[in-house]
Amino acid sequence: MLKSLSRTFIVFKLYRGRLILSQVLLLISASSAIGVATLTQTLINEGIIPGNLDVIVDTGLWMAVLALVGGATMAATGALAVFFAQGVAFGLRKYAYDNIQRFSFANFDVLRTGNIMVRLSADVNYVMLAILFMVMLVLYAPFMIVVAFILTAVYAPSTIWILIVASVVVLGFMGLLLPPLVRAYDQRQKRLSDLNDTMQENLAGIRVVKAFVQEDREIEKFHQRAESMRHPSYRAAVRVALMDPILIMITQFFILLALWVGGRQVIEGAGMELGQVVMVVQFLSMVIMPLSTLAIAVPFILRGDTSAQRIFEIIDAEPFVKDKPDAQPLDPEKVKGRVVFENVTFAFRRPDGKLDPPALKNINLTIEPGERVGFLGATGAGKSALINLIPRFYDVTEGRITIDGVDVRDIPQENLRRIVGIALQEALLFRGPIYFNLKFGNPEVHDDVMIEAARAADAFEFIVRLPKQWEAPVARRGYNFSGGQRQRLAIARTLTAQPRVLILDDSTSALDVATEARVQDAIPQFTDNVTTIYVAQRISAVIDLDRIYLLQHGEIIAQGTHEELMKTSPLYQEIYESQLGAGLKPSSREVAS
Ligand SMILES: Nc1ncnc2c1ncn2[C@@H]1O[C@H](COP(=O)(O)OP(=O)(O)OP(=O)(O)O)[C@@H](O)[C@H]1O
Ligand SMILES: [Mg+2]
Structure with a gap:
């Protein structure tokens, strides 16, 4: 009692x-x-x-x-x-x-x-x-x-x-x-x-x-x-x-x-x-x-x-994701950024602790160091679920994910999350000055890195136009910035942390096509040799990448470059057709850049 x-x-x-x-x-x-x-x-x-x-x-x-x-x-x-x-x-x-x-x-x-x-x-x-x-x-x-x-x-x-x-x-x-x-x-x-x-x-x-x-x-x-x-x-x-x-x-x-x-x-x-x-x-x-x-x-x-x-x-309560006692950190400087999914299946957990039906089934893929790939799929297809497994926000239910051949579950989470940088789908900022937000993952980083990251995220221009520039206050959740500005600040924040594997979860969804193209062209110049994973619903966001994975109902149903998918995947063609109306022709990229 x-x-x-x-x-x-x-x-x-x-x-x-x-x-x-x-x-x-x-x-x-x-x-x-x-x-x-x-x-x-x-x-x-x-x-x-x-x-x-x-x-x-x-x-x-x-x-x-x-x-x-x-x-x-x-x-x-x-x-x-x-x-x-x-x-x-x-x-x-x-x-x-x-x-x-x-x-x-x-x-x-x-x-x-x-x-x-x-x-x-x-x-x-x-x-x-x-x-x-x-x-x-x-x-x-x-x-x-x-x-x-x-x-x-x-x-x-x-x-x-x-x-x-x-x-x-x-x-x-x-x-x-x-x-x-x-x-x-x-x-x-x-x-x-x-x-x-x-x-x-x-x-x-x-x-x-x-x-x-x-x-x-x-x-x-x-x-x-x-x-x-x-x-x-x-x-x-x-x-x-x-x-x-x-x-x-x-x-x-x-x-x-x-x-x-x-x-x-x-x-x-x-x-x-x-x-x-x-x-x-x-x-x-x-x-x-x-x-x-x-x-x-x-x-x-x-x-x-x-x-x-x-x-x-x-x-x-014990965290569902735990470090192994013998987990060995990797030297971030030496990480090449090869990401491999082997037979990965994943299911979410319900409030009663039981597992939902799998949100991801049998995912097999290899992303080579420095490659730029995209995950495309309708809302609810499982894109966020998939990329959240890489920094171990969730652990796989079956199979395994490796970085440079090491199972992510054998890497301490803190170390892993310095290697894998992610701009989450919801661009959430904290109350405080802009520089505090941008240096959130690494307060010690040199100003130059932050400034270059802001440039790559196309945030530099609007920040320096603010009266207080880098000291400008961010309100709770970032409400005093527009949706697109918030997304660009969130990208800059992730870039400032200088990860070896960069993941952008639908991070340009609120940007117009021209700005999106500018950001995508600038990022590779900042992230030399960084494996970069884009997640998107719009073809415009992935069209230029080395490889696009098409996701549907938690499964990869097609992969290849834009040109290859246009030939091989009826679903991809369908998405392409449906988005043409929004001015998303490949030519629009050329106009924009
Ligand atoms: N925390 C959660 N708990 C339970 N189910 C979830 C959770 N998050 C997502 N789901 C379910 O898992 C499936 C995949 O969701 P996910 O967020 O990966 O979709 P998505 O492809 O990223 O979609 P969007 O483009 O809208 O972001 C969906 O059916 C969703 O309802
Ligand atoms: Mg998502």
Whole structure:
């Protein structure tokens, strides 16, 4: 029980000393409160009733000191508990984040990014809350209750039944009130997260919403979500509002009962004195308070455990792509760049961990050092899947891929990704100056390399026209640049890293044909003898290359130069015909260059 939550306590050995200190302080605080209650007995029986001023002053002073100690230790524990919860939250987030950086692409397929965000925010908060409750209550509440019972049994045994009945009534009341409250909270939480999703999606896609004039429908959707949250929120709030007054009522009732039962005994001289009666009254609230807080805490602690489990799933997840212990790095300077696929089959992984039907089947191909080849195919044909295998973003399901004869799985990933440079299909930039983005893969590289890379990617012109040039700020995800500019910056970033095998995944799709041609003519001049792999849907992007592989439904169905494919492949001819309308005749290349 509470396995994951207790693990947070074990993991954070660092704070163990403070955790123990907090519990010691809590016990001091509890003992002080009990001491004050016990001393009232002396104060009344030996001070007030006999009229002994010395006893009153003495006992009163002691009580004041105890109250002070109790308050101070409780405050210190509160501070420690918060510190501890924050420390655990920090540690959980850090460990999770560190491990996420080790994840391979397939881990994200299984764990979905949105889901990871929820785990790192909402779930961490639940764990924090649970830890606060545990630190403050797990030892304190039972201690307080047990001691109050023992002392009542010792000093006023005839009234102990009142404590028992009061405990049963409080627990019964909480048992009635809490489950629906927790249900309402859960429902509210779920609907809040629906509402957040709706809001996020709308704000991210606000341009699409406006373009399709769908504002009214979005407003209506938001209204419904917000409305559906109101009901459980209301139910939860009403119950919370009811809880305190009812608890106070119950406490008052039992205090009255104790006064009545005890008072009668005092008057009748049946064994109890006034001091004991007042003491029992104090013990009553010392039992009821922690008991009700404990009842509130239990569901939160259980929820915290589930949340901790979800976070540890991230912390414990093993990357699907791992380095072998005996993996040997290759010297990037000496890599020639011969890339071979041998009988490669590949399937994606579903969120449940099982494999999809293969996205690539039986791929066999050899790309010689320094060759420039292209992969052409319709959307969904498997082009990105294929090239993502080379830098091991995913591992092959069957077969193998070699670079200069070495299986990529025998090369450490870090080394492999310095050798294989890839401009991903989505040209994603980071917030920061342009030079930071361009030197992302290699911050130490000389400015000249960056500048030449920018020239090769046809980005030089627009960068130097910016007021701050290389220092010009890039907004989050690169939103302050056009799609084509982003793609060219992404190409320049990959070129700046000076890979031995260069892969451009549909990296010129947003460029006009003339710019695309300029980029393709400039790249080989920058990348001397670098094996270069282009991925494209448009023939214009691959027409000049040494060899074109035609991909369909995860299989290579034809290969050759443009001229060869025009003769041998009906599908290629068909694609060629269909793209002629876009002005993609070979002659257009000549016009452009
Ligand atoms: N992360 C993923 N998880 C599961 N299936 C995927 C994933 N990525 C791609 N697929 C599927 O694998 C197949 C090949 O996708 P891939 O991205 O390689 O296509 P593509 O040829 O690059 O297409 P495009 O030209 O649109 O980029 C598609 O059917 C796609 O739905
Ligand atoms: Mg793709």
